[in-house]
Amino acid sequence: MPEGTTVLAAVRQQGIDIPALCYLDGMEHFTSCMLCLVKDRGRLFPSCSVAAVSGMDIVTEDEEIREARQTGLELLLSEHVGDCEAPCQVACPAHMEIPRMNRLIAAGKWEESLRIVKRDIVLPAVLGRICPAPCEGACHRKTVDEAVSICLLKRFVGDAGTVHPCEVAPSVGKKVAVIGAGPAGLAAAYYLQLRGVEATLFDKAEKAGGQLRTAIPEEVLPREVLDREIEAVLGTGVRFIGNTPVDDQVFNQLKADYDAVVVATGNLDDLTKSYQLAGTPKGLEVNRDTYETSETGIFAIGNVLRSSRLAVRSVGQGKEVAFSVLQYLNEEKISGEPRRFNSRFGKLLQQEFAEYLKESVTGQRNQPAAGGTGFSVEMAIEEAKRCLHCDCRAIDDCKLREWSGFYQASQKRFQTSGRRAMTKHFQNTAIVYEPQKCIKCGICVRLTEKYREKYGLTFVGRGFDVVVGAPFSEPLDQALTETSVEVARACPTGALEVRKKE
Ligand code: SF4
Ligand code: SF4
Ligand code: SF4
Ligand code: FES
Numbered sequence: 217m218p219e220g221t222t223v224l225a226a227v228r229q230q231g232i233d234i235p236a237l238c239y240l241d242g243m244e245h246f247t248s249c250m251l252c253l254v255k256d257r258g259r260l261f262p263s264c265s266v267a268a269v270s271g272m273d274i275v276t277e278d279e280e281i282r283e284a285r286q287t288g289l290e291l292l293l294s295e296h297v298g299d300c301e302a303p304c305q306v307a308c309p310a311h312m313e314i315p316r317m318n319r320l321i322a323a324g325k326w327e328e329s330l331r332i333v334k335r336d337i338v339l340p341a342v343l344g345r346i347c348p349a350p351c352e353g354a355c356h357r358k359t360v361d362e363a364v365s366i367c368l369l370k371r372f373v374g375d376a377g378t379v380h381p382c383e384v385a386p387s388v389g390k391k392v393a394v395i396g397a398g399p400a401g402l403a404a405a406y407y408l409q410l411r412g413v414e415a416t417l418f419d420k421a422e423k424a425g426g427q428l429r430t431a432i433p434e435e436v437l438p439r440e441v442l443d444r445e446i447e448a449v450l451g452t453g454v455r456f457i458g459n460t461p462v463d464d465q466v467f468n469q470l471k472a473d474y475d476a477v478v479v480a481t482g483n484l485d486d487l488t489k490s491y492q493l494a495g496t497p498k499g500l501e502v503n504r505d506t507y508e509t510s511e512t513g514i515f516a517i518g519n520v521l522r523s524s525r526l527a528v529r530s531v532g533q534g535k536e537v538a539f540s541v542l543q544y545l546n547e548e549k550i551s552g553e554p555r556r557f558n559s560r561f562g563k564l565l566q567q568e569f570a571e572y573l574k575e576s577v578t579g580q581r582n583q584p585a586a587g588g589t590g591f592s593v594e595m596a597i598e599e600a601k602r603c604l605h606c607d608c609r610a611i612d613d614c615k616l617r618e619w620s621g622f623y624q625a626s627q628k629r630f631q632t633s634g635r636r637a638m639t640k641h642f643q644n645t646a647i648v649y650e651p652q653k654c655i656k657c658g659i660c661v662r663l664t665e666k667y668r669e670k671y672g673l674t675f676v677g678r679g680f681d682v683v684v685g686a687p688f689s690e691p692l693d694q695a696l697t698e699t700s701v702e703v704a705r706a707c708p709t710g711a712l713e714v715r716k717k718e
Contacts, residue, residue, distance in 0.1 A: 217229070217268065219267070220267050221267065221268050222245065222263060222264055222265065222266060222267060222268065223254060223256075223261075223263035223264075223266050223267070223268045223272070223274060224236065224239060224252050224263040224264045225241075225268075226268035227254070227263065227274060227276060232276055234252050234254060234263055234276055235251045235252065235285065235615075235619050235622070236249070236251055236252040236264055237249035237251050237292075237615055237616065237619070237655060237657050237708045238251075238264070238655075238657035238658060238659065238708075239252060239264040240659050240662070240663075240706060243659075243662050243663075243666065244662065245262075245264045245265040246657065246658040246659075246662065247262050247264060247265045248655075248656060248657055248658060249288060249292065249655065249657055250262055250284070250285075250288040251285055251288055251289065251619060252264045253281055253284050253285060253288070254274050254275060254276050254281065255274070255275040255278070255280070255281060256272050256273060256274055256275075257273055260280070260281070260284055263276075282623060285619075285623050286623040286624065286625050289616070289619060289620050289623055289625035290625045290626055290627070290629045290630050291630055292616065292655045293559065293616075293620060293625055293626075293627040293630075293631075294627070294629070294630035294631045294632070295636075295655075295680075296559060296616070296627070296652070296653060296655065296709075297561050297635050297636050297637075297638055297652035297653065298559050298561065298608055298638070298650065298652065298653040298710060299558075299559065299560055299561060299606050299607065299608060300556070300557065300558045300559050300560075300607070300608050300611055300614070300617050301558050301607055301608075301611065302314060302315045302356070302606035302607040303354040303355065303356060303560070303606060304351040304352070304354055304355050304356075304364075304366060304606070305351070305607065306354065306558060306560070307350050307351045307353065307354035308336075308350065308351040308528070308532075309350065309526060309528050309529040309531075309532040310336045310337050310528050310529075310531050310532035310535060311336055311532060312333060312336040312337050312351075312370070313332050313333075313335070313336065313607075314351060314366050314603075315603055315605060315606060315607045316332050316607075317329050317332050317333050317369065317370065317373065317600075318364065318366075318369060318600040318603035319600070319603070319605070320332060321369055321372070321373065321596055321597065321600035322597055322600040322601045322603070324597065326373060326376040326377060327377060329373045330373050330374070330376070330377035331382060333370060333373050333374070334382050335382070336532070336535060337370070337528070337531055337532075338402060338403045338406045338407070338445070338449060338531060338534070338535075339374075339399060339402065339403075339428075339442075339445045339527075339531060340370045340371065340373055340374030340377075340445075341371055341374025341375050341441050341444070341445055342374070342399075342428060342437060342441060342442055342445050342527075343367075343370065343371075343374075343527060343528055343531065344367055344368060344369075344370040344371020344372070344373075344374050344375075344590075345371055345436060345437050345441070346428075346432060346436060346437055346527060347367050347370075347526075347527065347528050348525075348526070349366060349367040350526075350528075351366050351367075352364070352365070352366050352367065356563075356564050356572065356604050356606045357576075357602060357603070357604055359563055359564045359569075360564065360569045360572070360573065360604075361580055361581075362580055362581040363581070364581070364599065364600075364602050364603050365581050365582065365591075365599050368584065368590060368591055368596075368599070369591070369596060369599060369600055371590050371591075372590055372591045372596045374445070375441075375590060382410055382452075383410075384409060384410055384412070384452050384453060385410060385411050385412035386412050387412050387414065388411070388412040388413055388542075388545070390413050390414065390475045390476075390545045391413065391414040391415075391416065391474050391475055392405075392408050392413050392414070392415050392416070392474055392475060392476045392477070392478060392541060392545075393416055393418060393470040393473070393474040393476075393477045393478070394408075394415055394416065394417045394418070394477075394478045394480055395418050395419075395462045395467075395470070395477065395478065395479050395480060395481055396417075396418075396419060396426060396479070396480035396481040396482055396518070396520075397417045397418075397419035397421070397424035397425065397426055397456060397458075398425065398426020398427055398428065398480065398482050398518065398519075398530065399426065399427075399428060399518070399527045399530040399531045399534070400480040400482075400517045400518025400519070400530035400531065400533055400534045401417055401419070401426070401478070401480035401481075401518070401534065402417070402424060402425075402446065402449050402531075402534065403530070403531045403532075403533070403534020403535055403538075404478045404480055404517060404533075404534040404535075404537050404538055404541075405417045405449065405454045405534075406449045406452060406454060406534070407534060407535045407538035407539075408478075408538045408541060408542070409452045409453050409454045410452060410538075411538060411542050413538075413541070413542065413545065414453070414455075415453075415454045415455070416454070416455040416456075416457060416474075417454060417455065417456045417457065418457050418460045418462055418466075418470070419456070419457075419458050419460065420458075420459070420460065420461040420462075421458060421459070422458045422459050423446075423458060424446050424449075424450075424456050424458070425442050425446060426482055427482060427527075428442055428527065429442060435588070461487060462481070462487065463487055463490060464487075464490040464491060464492070467490070467491050471513070471514070475513070475545055476513045476514070476515065476541050476544055476545060477513065477514050477515070478507075478514075478515045478516070478517065478537055478541065479491065479493070479500065479509070479514065479515070479516040479517075479520055480516070480517050480518045480520065480530075480534070481518075481520050482518065482519045482520060483519050483520065483523050484497075484498070484499050484500065484520055488500070488520055491514075493509045493510050493511055493514065493516070494509065494510035498522055498523070499519075499520055499521045499522045499523070500516045500520050500521055502515070502516050502517075502521060503552075505551065505552040506540040506543075506550045506551065506552040507533065507536065507537045507540055507552070508540065508544075508550060513544065515537050515540060515541055515544075517530065517533035517534055517536075517537045518530040518533060518534070521533075535553075536552060536553050539552060539553040540552045540553075556617070556621050557617050557618075557620040557621035557625070559608075559616075559617065559620075559627055560627070561635060561638070564638075565637050565638075567637050568637050568638050568639075571637075571638055571639050571640045572604040572605075572606070572638075572640070573604070574640055574642060575604060575605040575640070576601065576602055576603060576604045576605070577598075577601045577602055579598075579602065581599070581602070582595045582598050582599040582602075608653070608710040608713075609648065609710050609713035609714070609715075610653075610707075610709060610710030610713055611710070614708070614709050614710055615708040615709070616655060616708060616709045617709075636652050637652075638650065638652050639651060639652065641692055642715070643691040643692040643693050644691075644692040644693040644696055644700050645693070645715070646700045646701050646704075646714065646715055647692075647696070647700045647701065647703075647704045647712055647713060647714055647715055648712075648713050648715050649692055649711065649712055650710065650711055650713075651683050651684065651685075651711065652711075653709050653710045653711040654683065654684055654709065654711035654712075655708070655709055655711070656675070656682065656684065657707075657708060658675070659706050659707060659708065660673045660684060660703045660706070660707055660712055661673050661674055661675065661684065663699070663702070663703050663706055664695070664696065664699065664703060667698070667699045667702075667703075669695065669696060669697060669698075669699060670694075670697070671686050671687055671688070671690045671694050671695045672686075672687075672695055672696075673685065673686060673695055673696070673703075674686070674687045684711070701714055
């Protein structure tokens with residue numbers, strides 16, 4: 217180990233990771249984020265700026281270090297303004313990637329768009345006709361003029377897709393019985409089958425669909441649409457056994473014959489009560505993260521937990537339970553789908569409208585022709601373009617997000633009232649700069665120095681008001697010429713990001 221090697225580098229050489237935001241291999245330390253704190257004989261210090269010497273007794277993780285890192289992150293987050301996931305996605309009970317769907321529709325890529333939708337929503341054409349769209353209530357565009365017509369766009373994608381777009385994983389050699397072929401059961405069976413689990417749906421009715429078939433008028437939900445989407449579920453290999461009421465005897469047989477059972481029978485009835493699972497008069501009792509019932513290997517989702525008119529909630533639970541069931545089948549700890557950290561800032565401020573419209577088009581919500589035909593191709597593209605791209609471009613690789621989740625940092629702990637207004641800078645054709653997401657780690661400043669950019673980036677202003685910018689108020693494309701993409705990739709947050717991402 218050469219003299220001067222930092223504790224951070226020395227520890228990493230041993231294969232032990234230390235989290236860091238403002239440190240970049242091969243560059244002078246900056247020591248601003250304090251995420252790399254470690255301990256030597258009880259003394260906390262930032263490992264990126266202290267040289268390793270013999271005799272040190274370094275502790276890289278304990279309760280005190282965790283708390284110090286959490287506090288450091290919370291201080292960064294108190295100043296940080298940005299939405300990781302768009303508010304529409306957060307509000308969707310199935311957590312659908314709405315902004316990505318919109319961008320793909322705007323680009324005319326129906327099949328890719330359907331693939332994105334079906335990762336979360338198994339019945340898009342059906343839900344596109346019946347969902348009350350809680351996502352639209354949360355849409356940032358609603359603050360500007362009118363919400364994006366998300367539900368009709370989802371319907372458009374569902375109607376336009378003729379092929380099933382998702383791949384089925386090779387068999388894992390396990391089989392699961394799903395009782396009830398309504399929206400919850402169909403979703404559970406579909407997402408299990410996609411993961412290589414043999415799923416069999418049992419239903420008392422002759423045909424699958426549950427209340428979608430019995431409680432919704434044909435003019436709202438044509439049966440041909442429902443049948444087509446059910447066929448796509450069965451097309452993945454899901455088996456359907458109709459005309460089979462599951463009483464306690466059949467239930468016991470299913471438990472013996474299958475590796476796990478998912479109860480998705482709709483509203484609690486006498487048959488379901490006979491399964492002897494713990495519950496209240498309103499429904500079965502489950503672990504809300506995993507959907508495990510009182511009996512090992514038995515999971516429950518949908519209206520059997522609590523009566524709801526939101527089919528999308530049942531569909532979302534069907535997707536989530538598949539995750540838990542697979543953990544159970546793999547004999548892993550059953551924790552359910554991981555919930556990631558989400559930075560959020562609430563409603564758009566008036567001065568932010570113009571910033572967000574830079575990525576969109578002006579104009580009111582498009583209205584399809586009367587008669588329930590849905591969007592034409594042109595209208596769908598126009599409507600999708602109204603989306604404001606509220607999701608952060610760094611959503612999948614932001615280190616601030618990753619570590620905030622890991623250390624369970626709270627964004628609110630040190631937040632004072634009021635926040636800075638978001639701005640978006642597009643001067644440079646390759647990248648976007650959103651200064652309010654910057655944590656002032658200085659990586660971009662040091663990199664532009666290293667690359668000998670003529671102007672480069674620098675810290676402008678003083679104290680709390682300091683921001684990263686080009687010197688002498690030069691535009692961004694003068695500050696970052698050849699190296700913009702490289703610098704943006706090194707930014708640990710979404711402050712500097714590569715522009716083109718669907
Ligand atoms: S920069 Fe990171 S933490 Fe901030 S909004 Fe983007 S993904 Fe979330
Ligand atoms: S404008 Fe687009 S990304 Fe933003 S909340 Fe609405 S649908 Fe979602
Ligand atoms: S913009 Fe620069 S200083 Fe700000 S977070 Fe990104 S790399 Fe760090
Ligand atoms: S202070 Fe060490 S990585 Fe930021």
